Amino acid sequence: MQRYSGFSLVKHALSHHENWQRHWRNPVPKKEYDVIIVGGGGHGLATAYYLAKQHGITNVAVIEKGWLGGGNTARNTTIVRSNYLWDESAALYEHSMKLWEGLSQDLNYNVMFSQRGVLNLGHTLQDMRDIQRRVHANRLNGIDGEVVTPEQIKEIEPALDTSERARYPILGASWQPRGGVARHDAVAWGFARGADARGVDLLQQTEVTGFKIVDGKVVGVHTNRGDIGARTVGCVTAGNSGVLAKMAGFQLPVESHPLQALVSEPLKPILNTVTMSNHVHGYISQSDKGDLVIGAGIDGYLGYGQRGSFSVVEHTLQAIIEMFPMFSRVRMNRQWGGIVDTTPDACPIISKTPVQGLFFNCGWGTGGFKATPGSGNVFAWTLAHGQAHPIAAAFSIDRFRTGALIDEHGAAGVAH
Amino acid sequence: MSASQPCRLASNSGAGSQIDRDKPLSFTFNGKSYQGYAGDTLASALLANGVDVINRSFKYSRPRGVVAAGAEEPNAIVQLGASEAAQVPNVRATQQSLYDGLTARSTNGWPDAQRDMMGLVGKFGGPFMPVGFYYKTFKAPASMWRTYEKYIRKAAGLGRAPIESDPDIYDHLNRHCEVLVIGSGPAGLMSALVAAGSGVRVILCDEQPTFGGSLLDSGETIDGMAASEWASNAVERLAAMDNVTLLPRTTANGYFDHNFVTLHERRTEHLGDTAPTLDGRRQSRSRLHRVRTRHVVLASGAHERPLVYAGNDVPGNLVAGALSTYIRRYAVRPGQRLVLSTTNDHAYRAALDWQNAGGEVVAIADARANPDGELVERAKAAGIRIVTGSAVIEATADRKGHRVSGARIGAIDIEGFRVSGEVETLSCDTVATSGGYSPVVHLAAHTGVRPVWRDDILGFVPGQTASRVEGFSVVGAAAGLYPTGALLEDAVAQVVRALESDGIDAESVKIPDIETLREGSAVALYQVPHDKPTMRAPKQFVDLQNDVTAAAIELATKEGFESIEHVKRYTAMGFGTDQGKLGNINGMAIAARCLGQTIPQTGTTVFRPNYTPVNFGAIVGRHCRELFDPERYTAMHQWHIEHGAAFEDVGQWKRPWFYPQKRRDNADGEFESMHEAVMRECRAVREKVGVLDASTLGKIDIQGPDAREFLGRIYTNGWEKLAVGKARYGLMCKDDGMVMDDGVTTCLADNHFLMTTTTGGAAAILEWLEIWHQTEWPELEVYFTSVTDHWATLTLTGPEARNLLAELTDIDLDRDSFKFMEWREGAVAGVPARVYRISFTGELSFEVNVQANYAMQVWEALFAHGAKYGLTPYGTETMHVLRAEKGFIIVGQDTDGSMTPEDLGMHWCVGYNKPYPWIGKRALTRSDTRREDRKQLVGLKPLDAKVVLEEGAQIVLDPQQAIPMRMVGHVTSSYYSPTLDHGFALAVVKGGHKRMGERVYLPMPNGETHMAEVVGSIFYDPKGQRQNI
């Protein structure tokens, strides 16, 4: 793998940048792999990377029906945080956070992980109780966080209206300094480049059309480029997980909904941090390019159209103007939608399935981007060992039958 | 040409249809004053004044000027506004109407765009900043990224947000029509005329101040008149019809499902920095029309596509059509000596207009070998030099790079992508190019219709419409149809067909007479080859706003970014505020060439709303500030305000939280703290009597023979034996067994109940009852009606409650005749009332319910008689303390969607033997709900009586363990009790019901660890005697 550095840029400038190598190959599918990962988004690529790097399993294919990182990886608002309420979720997202903290160096690819901090605002007394509960739990779980007052909030993010004027005045917030944002496309590209360099075949424009299952055990997949064999198959297909599960003959407790986001025109730096509010329902940060990146709630109906209803965008911008009245004259450039797979308890599924050798990693709902390295890391371990990574164990499909849900709804009405 | 506006054509030129020379306006750009005319855009006025450099580019900080004349402009981006509050970032000068006193600045450039120092960084740093360079560097050391990032962020961005609040307002208008025509060029006007003639409701919108679109620049004759005259006649006819709404300065920005379109009307942005008042009344600065229409007719026209060549970003490079626009509409000829490079006949109009306006056309480089259309002939006849088989391969700049100084034209081999002959340098100050037209398909793409490439017109057009966009037509240039005669005919046919599909007969419409020019076919050329390879040639820009070059695209494809989406994301092409209107197709063509593919193989382009940016305020409309969200008031709300209540937001309700009083011990009139007020209110209730405005509780009237059966199915406990005149507490679960709501339900008569719900749950519970009734048990005869707002509820509670109420009512309040959990009817303060003896405080309580219009009479009567009993109004905080002392839960505070009735210790409220398998019952026997170590509700008594545990604090059994600690629960409610004189809390603890008397620990952030004893959840009057006095 060609090493990237400031020095390499200078060196290549002398040859007019004509000698840069490909980020990844464009291989022809083999007949069989040890592991097939269906879905070439951030989570799937991270899974492949850690399989190769940490478990020495390199005879791996990532099968992607479109382009790498083209699903929710390309469409999210790039927020990274780990201040989840329940122990199980906190362990998973904090595992991810620790990987984020060295990711650019590990991948030799700048994913621009920027620990600008995340504020989760409270506007009602119950909001504040929930915030306190979550922050107390986070601290005892070893996750950074504190409860901050409106005065402290004003110092952290001066653009916020912390006055009493607001319809729902800000009563306080949780503050996770290690949270932040990252450059979403670069995450996919960095993992892809690292996986490719370790021998993983990244098969783009390759669509899985079915699973080859013999005696209840998966032996490969059917694709539009022919059948490909594998002993282990991991599906990491987000919004399309339900469709894949149906191909394998079972149902998942997931529903695919549109989740919308929007950006303003690029502005000179105005926001320091990430601000999220469940109560007035919106979240916002500013990208390095200068755009205000704003997230909305999900649309209530099922949808694979990668678009939602305009009213959701209206409500979101109302919330943003309630929090930041000074942005009234800032202009919205573009909106779009992703397809998120939501579960009844707002927690993911990392699990074996009724088909032996077939595993699913899905149900990340609105919060998958921040989990990318952690999700890939525990899923790689799960695929390599044929059983759940200790952190993943609580995220089995079985919980929907026993009732042992990990209900994050209370902690994350707008989870992102 | 006047000295003050050197590029403005003389008034006798006949040019300048849009400007009013009698209305000169002054404006300021980068601190310097200029003059323009009413009707100018900021861009036309700047060009008239000979201002070349309008901004600096984003990455390389290169000088940039006006390129186009409309929404597609990528370069001429300014910061608008004289005052701080009126700042508008990123305004396209080509779309901003000039007004007197307009103040604008370049968004980039230090100290300004003319003398920019950052340009040095671009000039010398540029070679080290290839596409995607930031992914390859700034990684080490990891701690430095935030520092690098700070500088990157400073350099990025365009304009700045104001830091004061917007003085203007915005609003929305919901519109419904049968035909919405987007765009008022020839196809749009014709469509509107046909639709309007049939009598249906028609809306015609156009982003320009004047309707007519390309007809305003056209030299054509329609029905014997100048095209612009034909257009104004058509508009006059439309304006006279009352079924037609004309919306100029209105851009269709988003096309959503089922023919919902958002239109942004700029009502006052051409009048000043802020919206002027009308007769002293505020009007909205801009307005969003939310349009639902049967049919959308997309007549959005096409954008001319520039060629990509070296030096194409130097001010003085424009798209050809923009020259005609500036000359004909604004009487501005932005230069002297023009070189035109074209692939088609259309662009010849620009050269002819230039020459007619007194400019010199140095040469036309035509990429075609044998151009032979009528316009070509006219140019030849006008003596213009035409160099065939050639193109401008490079524009050269003056020393500062502020203006084009010449054009290098050469013979090119398009197939071979090379310069095939001698290169000649021509001296000029303006280079105009045309690579053909891109239909404006953006809106069509918003609902998922993919554009398809057509080789015959070298552009994407909207794909075949699917059945779901029934009622969608694309007409005119937007459909890739350019000759005026043909597109008018097509528009008429399409609109007639659309109306007929609704059974509406369209009047027959005569298609206007138009001369049709013989036109030669165009040739496909996007990037012009240079005599050096792309990677080594001077920069050839594709996306001017994001400084994306042809070399960047080539490098991206070499690095393995083969999907067009990857190319766009790696290079940032198309991510600007223009969304790649000029550059995207060229970029795709270059990627296709590098990958050895065709354009359709490389990918389509998909656009997302908005077509052009819309300010947040306009999308928010009036749903901001005091109207952001409704405030719900009870009948006593004014009284609460007058008595100094602090309010708590509960859902949308404003509830009195506590009533701080002036401190008696303080002569300065200082008010009590919240703690002091709450302690006082608590004592008043426990010792005397308090009154709470409980009107916000949800109330549902339930009538029908099956009402009782229904209650038994929906509540966990039994209702079959509840007698008329009695009330009972009930718990509601979801079918997963988790508690969702609670409240008291009263039996008013055999078939008649009144259910109360939590304040926040009222609407959801009514819907919950309805969904079960309508979808699962339609056979049950029962009706539900919300009476939340109808009844005001005044809760009198405390040992003196009976004595006070007795003064005001004819109801027999005797404890033996009006028992706990019963209700009576009678008059209270002369007002018919239903009085319930139920208690949420543990004290003797009467809930007085009266029709809300009479509530204040009763409330005031209570206070008129209450002084001698020490009547004290109390708020929700005191209510919380008192109920917690009694161990009464608040759903949503002491529960979180993961608590069963059994977890709450409320087995007494579960009808295990009820015959019907009520909602939630099955889940109570699932394996997880049977676990012994579930979190269960308990009381906590802090060992230190003065400590009030923090709500949300986590509970551990071993305070010495290392982090991560094993947490066994948390505090859900915690208060100081003036009655008990110590802190106390409710909490959920794993296996808590079996931990009575155990000690638990609560580690705090400051290092302190509180200790508490697990106790029962009832702290006060455990036998419940006080409510029965």
Add this chain to the structure above:
Amino acid sequence: MARVAQFDPHPVQGAATQSPLHHRAASKPSGDSRVTLVELAFLDHLVLRGEPQGLAASVQAVLGLELPVEPQRLVIGETGSLQWLSPDEWLLIVAAGEGFRLQRELREALGDSHFSIVDVSGGQTLLELGGERAIDVLMKSTVYDVDPRAFPIGKGVTSVFAKATAVIRRVGEERWELVVRRSFADYCLRWLLDAGEEYGIDYRPAKVAATTPRAAVADTETVS
């Protein structure tokens, strides 16, 4: 024993009564208002539910009004107005103090059939919006198509009103009625005044006297 408890909310002696908008003052008079707004407070509002076949005859007999079975229909007669809300739900608005008597008579006429009548008078109020630009104010406020071509006189709908809900009915060429919930009334009024500002809006508070006598009903049927 009674199957349903009936309750006359009005005091026998008359009592101070307050509309939900009692605290809002009239707008400053202006000569060129093109929108007018007035609260018609203290009317009696009843929600009637049941199957139309069972109700129609009794409704006709007691109220002298045809039960509108066509969706969105509003019938106005001497007794008051009766509006379709859903296939089994109607809103009856009658003069102040009349509601209880009519409810009793209806109940008597309807006998044993399954129906419900609920007094919601305290829970909502009625605003009359008029003037040549009333329609623009409505277009700012509701997503429903209020164009006279789509909304003839005698139509009424329940729809979104700003961020609340309202029953919207057209009772004259330029006369509209809005039924809003008590707790949202202040918000709705503020919204209307804001929306109407540019057209000049003339708001007059409730005209009705501040006391409402109890209707002449002998005794109330109560539970004991």
Add this chain to the structure above:
Amino acid sequence: MFHIYCPYCAEYREEEEFHPKGQAHIARPADPTASSDDAWGDYLFFRDNPRGVHHELWVHAVGCRKFFNITRDTRSYAILETYRMGEQPGVTAETATLAERDIERRTSDTATIQGVPS
């Protein structure tokens, strides 16, 4: 922004008046005690999630307050029919026309869409 025909109000109304309530035709087991933990879990949480024709329950929340069913294509968002409670759908995945299936080809999310820059 859907335009939804309410089968009770008998006219098209704006999406803002409605709420989606999940998959239609989910019947509560008649005898829950007889259903296994697995079966009960299926009833509570496992739903169809088709990319294509879907039958869903909606309520005309700000309107007649009636629940009713919609058959809708989750790719194109085309509403194929609405029908009252207790009625069965007239359009199913099997009967959806070829034209509807054709939508998949044109609206597949594998193709290119602009996303967030940062």
